[in-house]
Amino acid sequence: MPSFRNSLSVNRVVAAAAAVLLTAASAPAQDQDVLMEIRERAGAAIKIAVPTFRAGAGTAEHARMIHEVLSQDLTYSMVFDIVDPRVYPSSAPGEPIPWDSWRSTGARALVQGETRMEGNEFVVEFRLLDVETGRQVDGKRYRNVLEGLTENSSRYIIRQVAHFYNDEAVLHYTGVRGVAATQVAFVSDRAAPAGTPQKEIWVMSSDGERQRRITFNRSIALSPTFSPQGDRIAYQTYVLRNGFPRAEIHMILKSGGQPSVVMGCDGTGTNNGPAFSPDGTQIAMSSSCTGNSEIWLINDTGTRRRQITHSAAADVSPAWSPNADQIAFVSDRTGSQQLYVMDATGLNTRRLSAPAGNKDDPTWQPVRGDLIAFTASTGGNNFDIFVYDTQTDRVHQLTRGRGRKEAPSWSPDGRQLVFEWAQGSSVQIWMMGFDGSHQRMLTNVGNNITPAWGSRP
Numbered sequence: 001m002p003s004f005r006n007s008l009s010v011n012r013v014v015a016a017a018a019a020v021l022l023t024a025a026s027a028p029a030q031d032q033d034v035l036m037e038i039r040e041r042a043g044a045a046i047k048i049a050v051p052t053f054r055a056g057a058g059t060a061e062h063a064r065m066i067h068e069v070l071s072q073d074l075t076y077s078m079v080f081d082i083v084d085p086r087v088y089p090s091s092a093p094g095e096p097i098p099w100d101s102w103r104s105t106g107a108r109a110l111v112q113g114e115t116r117m118e119g120n121e122f123v124v125e126f127r128l129l130d131v132e133t134g135r136q137v138d139g140k141r142y143r144n145v146l147e148g149l150t151e152n153s154s155r156y157i158i159r160q161v162a163h164f165y166n167d168e169a170v171l172h173y174t175g176v177r178g179v180a181a182t183q184v185a186f187v188s189d190r191a192a193p194a195g196t197p198q199k200e201i202w203v204m205s206s207d208g209e210r211q212r213r214i215t216f217n218r219s220i221a222l223s224p225t226f227s228p229q230g231d232r233i234a235y236q237t238y239v240l241r242n243g244f245p246r247a248e249i250h251m252i253l254k255s256g257g258q259p260s261v262v263m264g265c266d267g268t269g270t271n272n273g274p275a276f277s278p279d280g281t282q283i284a285m286s287s288s289c290t291g292n293s294e295i296w297l298i299n300d301t302g303t304r305r306r307q308i309t310h311s312a313a314a315d316v317s318p319a320w321s322p323n324a325d326q327i328a329f330v331s332d333r334t335g336s337q338q339l340y341v342m343d344a345t346g347l348n349t350r351r352l353s354a355p356a357g358n359k360d361d362p363t364w365q366p367v368r369g370d371l372i373a374f375t376a377s378t379g380g381n382n383f384d385i386f387v388y389d390t391q392t393d394r395v396h397q398l399t400r401g402r403g404r405k406e407a408p409s410w411s412p413d414g415r416q417l418v419f420e421w422a423q424g425s426s427v428q429i430w431m432m433g434f435d436g437s438h439q440r441m442l443t444n445v446g447n448n449i450t451p452a453w454g455s456r457p
Contacts, residue, residue: 045081046173048074049107049131051088056116063115065155066124066162070111072207073166073180076440078415078433079173083107099134107131111169122146122158126165128172138172140165156210163205170413176367179411182206183254183454184418185224185233186429188213190446199449201235203254206411206431206453208442214256219245223273223450227280227300230254230455234262234274234283249274249285251300254454262302265289273317276300277324278366284318284327295329295346308346319362320344322369328352328362339374339388352388354395361407367414371434373398375406385419385436398436405430409453418442418451 055063089101128138163180170178192198204211247270250259269289313333337358342349357377365371404422
């Protein structure tokens with residue numbers, strides 16, 4: 001789907017939804033100094049060493065998995081840079097730590113881990129050591145009973161232990177908890193019967209593990225968004241009303257269950273692109289219930305609603321600033337799809353300066369609030385992810401290459417993004433750092449779109 005997926009192209013989606021329900025411009029290369037501005041503002045990566053964990057009897061494989069997952073989490077956290085294990089000094093268990101040798105590796109921090117069984121409990125201990133002083137600065141112990149669990153459940157718990165400690169280490173050095181133990185919602189067609197356009201909401205761990213379906217509507221679901229508390233997901237779906245499919249906003253618990261209707265139309269209008277306010281009490285969305293597509297605010301139960309844009313153009317894709325005083329959105333009021341920012345009251349609208357090309361999917365960095373990620377066309381059928389720097393009024397391109405990179409969503413700590421990448425007939429969910437580095441694919445079954453990064457399980 002090209003940009004303005006939630007409004008101007010809705011007729012094609014509505015037609016597909018009806019079938020299900022009735023049967024059940026080239027952007028210039030950015031200067032390197034823009035990239036350096038973004039990186040320097042986040043701080044230099046911390047050199048950290050993660051030697052192989054000590055494993056008690058019967059826990060060697062668990063220790064290997066935790067070490068592997070933690071090393072991966074630290075690498076992708078955008079906070080740490082793992083020291084090459086080939087330069088690690090050796091020392092036997094029980095011997096003093098050779099601090100001078102560790103300092104020569106350039107490591108600032110050292111993680112030591114140990115696994116063992118205590119009765120029927122699997123125990124994992126972590127110690128975070130400051131290499132310069134030779135002192136422990138953080139330590140955690142986790143206990144879990146794995147007996148009687150399925151292999152998949154045991155694997156999930158073991159991996160979560162590593163995720164939890166990554167997030168503790170990130171918290172220690174940055175003051176903001178890491179995001180390895182969080183979840184991502186997305187839309188997938190993998191459960192659709194052959195020949196139907198059915199799409200449902202799924203969730204997965206932030207590293208792509210444990211993917212599971214949470215809606216069973218036999219319809220088309222789009223644009224999930226997590227509540228700030230992480231317990232609910234709002235999304236757009238199509239429901240048959242008086243023999244015709246209507247685009248409505250529904251809400252579902254992250255654990256699943258029966259969705260509730262938050263916003264619908266009495267007539268033929270559509271409701272698209274829900275976005276929770278930072279406190280979770282309001283949802284911004286675009287709606288054409290009154291004719292034109294405008295930005296509306298509704299409470300989280302849909303009982304109070306207010307229109308905040310009044311334009312002859314189509315206004316879509318709202319996104320809240322972290323302090324909830326501004327909303328970014330997309331409008332074609334100048335003839336092409338461009339980015340705008342307004343007060344949360346709908347006043348003081350201004351257009352953001354950005355390279356030529358249609359734009360969509362703005363999303364505000366949730367911690368500092370100094371970056372707005374968005375999608376822009378880059379020629380042909382190619383779309384890429386950019387960030388607009390609100391402090392310098394400059395733009396940096398995060399992705400390049402053929403295909404459509406769209407629907408960016410920030411991690412809760414503002415250091416990573418997930419996005420969809422369409423290449424040929426395949427659309428998958430990818431992750432990358434705030435500067436476009438560390439890109440990796442998270443899904444590989446079916447077609448998967450519109451990811452939304454949420455909070456903890």
